[in-house]
Amino acid sequence: MKKSAPVPPKKVPVAEPGKEPWKLVPQEEGRGDAPDLDVPPGVRGYDAEPTDPDDVAFEGIHHQGLRFAIPQGWQDRSVVTFMEPSHGGFRRSVILNMQPIDPRRTDLKAFVDGQIVLLREKLKEAVVTAPVPRKTATGLQVMTVTLALHPRGGEKVRQLQAFFVAGKTGYVLTCTAEHDAFDAWLENVFEPILSTLSLQR
Secondary structure, eight states, X not given: OEEXXXXXXXXXXXXXXXXXXXXXXXXXXXXXXXXXXXXXXXXXXXXXXOOOTXXXXXXXXXXXXXEEEEETTOOOOOEEEEEOOOOSSOOOEXXXXXXXXOTTTOOHHHHHHHHHHHHHHHOTXXXXXXXXXXXXXXXXXXXXXXXXXXXXXXXXXXXXXXXXXXXXXXXXXXXEEEGGGHHHHIIIIIHHHXXXXXXXX
């Protein structure tokens, strides 16, 4: 999701027909300098001051044909989800999460270590393999793990997770299938998806 330059008005004006209330122009990559806070690198990103609703400047964003305004400085935590069409059974999925990180302290290994800490905090029953560094067919450096979990009241599943970082963003690609069918999905679907993974800035 790309952001345009910040716009100073406190409130977004109503656009006249055929016009936009803010001007969308290219902006350099990144979200400004991160505060130097004592936050575990790669675990929860970094914090900032709470937003004061009485003192908000807006910036325009455009994504997949949509254009709208958000408070300046808010973090992009986009989630992209693709699911198998509904067929009455378990629906396999591929989900991409994006998280802000402090690149001055968080390299790929630190990001992965932090994500595994969170996994074990949230999914105590999950069995997680050791991270494996690798490159995709496109040359993107990633680290991957597989995990097995059995959600309470749900079906036993396995996942392939691939982690990579670029600038001030950490990415987690999660591919999920039911436990018994996972190996076939890993070989025939998830690995080919991972091999095509690239990042264009």
